[in-house]
Amino acid sequence: MSAEKPAAPHTLDGLFRPRSVAVIGASRRPGSLGRSLLRNLFLFEFEGKVFPVNPRADVILSSKAYRSVLEIPDDVDLAIIIVPRDHTLRALEECGLKGVKGVVVISSGFREVGGEGLERERRAVEICRRYGMRMIGPNCMGIINTEEGVRLNATFSPTMPRPGRIGFLSQSGAMGVAILNHARSLGLGISMFASMGNKADVSGNDLLEYWEGDEGTRLVLMYLESFGNPRKFTQIARRLTRKKPVIAVKSGRTAAGAAAAASHTGALAGSDVAVDALLSQCGVLRADSVEDLFDMALAFTSQSLPRGNRVAVLTDAGGPAIMATDALPSAGLVMAELSAETKAALAADLSPDASVKNPIDMLGHSNHIDYARCLDLVLADVNVDAVIALYVPPVADEAIPVARAIADGSGTSDKPVLCVFMARDEVLDSVKREFGARLPIYEFPESAVQALGAMVRYEAMLERDPGTTPVFDVDRETAAGVFRAVKDGDRKNLTLDESRQVFEAYGIPFAKSRLCRSREELAELAGDVGYPMVIKITSPDIIHKTDVGGVIAGIRSFEEAQDAFDRVMARAEALVPAPRIDGVLLQEMRENAQEMIVGVTTDLNFGPLLMAGLGGIFVEVLKDVAFRIHPITDRDASAMIEGLRGAPLLRGLRGRPPLCVDAYVDALLRVSQLVSDHECILELDINPFMVAVEAEQCMAVDGRIRIDPELL
């Protein structure tokens, strides 16, 4: 996902569907990467021709070797370059001259080592552009395409991939090896795999676009360490996730982890809150670990999506069923309420000691006939969206017939069935070997529950209206004028009044405020502001106005205003040392309203991030805020608010009427448009924005904007 460049997805066929491959740097030395890679091409039975290239060898692995790619008598579609760093550029140049379409550069010693590596990488890209070659890497572990008619394993991984429907993209070579290992041991099949390395030419985004159109790829998995072009990623991923599930592990999650990521790949790690926002806005499912990633993949590859979150748990033992039931809520799942007919049918089938209330405990010694019958009954129940079948083999080892019964039952239904076998290794392995392709089989109940939760989230995402980004009729020119004036004044920060003008130009209501310098002005200014009113001492020396009794709210009449004015001034004047006093701010006030905050900050990597949250301690102490990558849709804005811990305060606590959240959503969307229209905005805060019961009562009370004058 590197810098924007002309995307031409079909050209990746030269990389992934070659008819001939040269291995430049193929080697006779056992244990070398150059030998392992060549060997993998042969062992996996690549359908095209393979040409080893090595100036100092005549034959490698029984194949004639060439001194240079230029000496190969046939056309070469793909070249794998695996030579010492100092020879890479000449090899690339020769590939260009030969008319090679794609290169995979395994060699390291480029951007990741800094210094001369940066220049080497720049020149490598220049050579590729000059000859119209596409390049994966450098500093990667290779690519795989298991498609019939291709069968390309151009990696040095010791594990042979199984053919399947998963496209896997890894930003780390080592994780790529680990991932191929783990996929193999779970019985998961790969359609294509790419280790991206430094992404000097082909980016992750290019690959996602390529896979979007690939019939053989039905599920996309990613191991990410950084984002090159988040905006393009957003466009592609939003489209792709509506066609195929995309699951990602993004590492560099915490501050400590991000430091490790930077030192590792030289890539600037985006802050994690931005990554979370980006992935969820795009519909990408985020896994916490590689283990979780594969648990999810297992379910997606063989089972239909559930149409809801109601789960039936079928078991031969109580303990594991409790573990499964416990795990449901945090995965967004609920126990299904079985219909009376289902319960009756189950009761007729099972022993009187069995439990026919979900979880359905068929008790120990249940056999494949019990599993087959009960699974059919439960799958037929309209109140059930998905089934988790648990089996703890007691004595007589019935694991294979039970697994077959569950796999067969699952095959007749379009509801997902996930399976947990708490059996010893040999049993588990043989069950996975035989039924792994038809049935997701887990060792622990929690894994099955997490995977099912991800399926439900994906299905909900597909069902959900992604929303739209409305375009408001705003006074763009007024705002631009304010920004120009700030720039002309050689400033970056807008005054409160300038900020107010910008907000009002974008239709965001702002509280009426007047600075009252003397008791004489009070009558007129208070009349302007109206009641109820709040008055606040205004002094450069008083930061925490409330602490010194400098704020009086709920003023309902001119008499109360006079009284409050006197009291606040008297308290301020009594302070030691005596503060400078500008006067008293009279401000429109909302009662029964909730303070909220709207914020914008600019992430170096992701651009403007919008923040929503409740004000006061919610933001200061609890950090109870939600972020989204800009631009947001109306649906994004609502989801931001729904996810807040303090959200119950907006829905009307203790029998109070609910507050007008729509007015706050409107403000968020208008701020989003403001940021779109004026790239110069670096930071923006509305704090507080008062959300009241009536829309027309909602308003911003305070706000500030900071711009980068260079961007004007």
Add this chain to the structure above:
Amino acid sequence: MSAEKPAAPHTLDGLFRPRSVAVIGASRRPGSLGRSLLRNLFLFEFEGKVFPVNPRADVILSSKAYRSVLEIPDDVDLAIIIVPRDHTLRALEECGLKGVKGVVVISSGFREVGGEGLERERRAVEICRRYGMRMIGPNCMGIINTEEGVRLNATFSPTMPRPGRIGFLSQSGAMGVAILNHARSLGLGISMFASMGNKADVSGNDLLEYWEGDEGTRLVLMYLESFGNPRKFTQIARRLTRKKPVIAVKSGRTAAGAAAAASHTGALAGSDVAVDALLSQCGVLRADSVEDLFDMALAFTSQSLPRGNRVAVLTDAGGPAIMATDALPSAGLVMAELSAETKAALAADLSPDASVKNPIDMLGHSNHIDYARCLDLVLADVNVDAVIALYVPPVADEAIPVARAIADGSGTSDKPVLCVFMARDEVLDSVKREFGARLPIYEFPESAVQALGAMVRYEAMLERDPGTTPVFDVDRETAAGVFRAVKDGDRKNLTLDESRQVFEAYGIPFAKSRLCRSREELAELAGDVGYPMVIKITSPDIIHKTDVGGVIAGIRSFEEAQDAFDRVMARAEALVPAPRIDGVLLQEMRENAQEMIVGVTTDLNFGPLLMAGLGGIFVEVLKDVAFRIHPITDRDASAMIEGLRGAPLLRGLRGRPPLCVDAYVDALLRVSQLVSDHECILELDINPFMVAVEAEQCMAVDGRIRIDPELL
């Protein structure tokens, strides 16, 4: 963990260290439990004699069978009963007559099925008591003791346990089977194992006491579904955890899970918040799943405890190191800052592209010599408390020598080393087989990090002063008098004034309050209360006083008080429909203070639970509260507060002085003593308790107590 009964731990030797075992219900039928169990005794090579008992067989598994236990010519120490439910009581009676010391009842059909099962269980216990036999079960899967000279495997589990140092207690038979499977596949060794079944006689507590004194058991693992006698568990576990680590999975965690638990074992599941409190107060480590339990066990069995939480990560690949680094903070761990000497020494050893800043990335192709040298350097660094070593085998498979290097390095240090091998199954299995006993080996970085986090938590618990429960000089008799008066009045709820008397009798300061019914009384009553003051409208018809402008705070003079009285009364009188008005409550007020709450609720299973938290939205919206099982120590009280999300408010936000948390701790401890002294207290609330900067300014403002008069 059943009802209190005379504990005699040494008598469990009759169960776990028998010299002869009768299997009543031994069977010739392949696949039957009675045959599997007998077979396990033989296969595991029990050191004593085994006598099959079956009235309809002459020989079983080549062994002479007896018609009844009474016909066995030798003494019988232990009998395993595995007959149909209707024959269990006769078998028990015969065991008693025979002088058997211990029985393990595998048969089901007791309390867990309800109805006649309850009576059957009652009679079984009665027979055991009559003959002085100890019983495990009924409805269990048996027991194991791997000790040399015993070698007892009296279960029907298909997995043979490895001898080792783990005592494992399971409340679920099926989970027991799964647990033995999993322990075996991880290479973990068991000292003793017991599936507890219905716990009609021997309880989990009995077993914990037995293991407390067992030299061969160094680590205790538990799978729990319910607590029989939490108070006794607390006593035993507090003592046990200071000698041996105890790790528990408690299922029935959520409401949905608890329903499943109840239907399964018939046991009343404690609420999860109480379970969390109980386990952490006792120093028991809680695992979220069986998988996590074993990840932790792996580390505890072979590695020393770390003396701190500073971790060095040694790796041959960047990706997995980032995953590990990411996982540290949530496990309470930090990246170690390596000393300059260590970095220099590493740099001298490694290639220039390697990173010697933690994580130490030795780059791909690192071999066992690199691992040995770097591990030694890192372990010698005084800034490092523990090491996580990651290895992704690239091509040449060096896994065994690398594992040996790490195991050897770990053996020379008293710092823990945890190992992650992201290798294919065969490699991982062979490494585990060879080094699993000396080195905890994980497949994923996150598992190692979680396990190390548990070790650090355990070590911190051992280091921590458990605190003491102070005894305050209180006026117990006054409080008792109030409770008696409430009982005599045929009431359960104390009035505000009665509650205040009780709190003051226990040294908990209470705000001065006066109900002012008319403007005429105001001068005198306001003088009693003093300034600053808050006044609150008092009406049975006005619940949310603030919403109607019925509360005015910050009153600083008699003039302000008169003004506030008039305003509040006028607002109330203007309401439609007109409310009944009792008057206005004048109350002492604290400025710059934080509202907090102290609560007591009674859990059916766990007794009084104390609650601490901040008031207002913290308790109402955010449920930001901490619970502890009663009684608490001073250390418990402080820990309750430290764990609150709102705790920063107490430490002095935005440069304000910190509040007097000690006064709140004092109130919590006094409430704990109050609850100890008066069992009749069912519920108690102090809301709010105002915590101010100065101790003498802290006070309860409102409170209520509910008692059960029957308990007086």
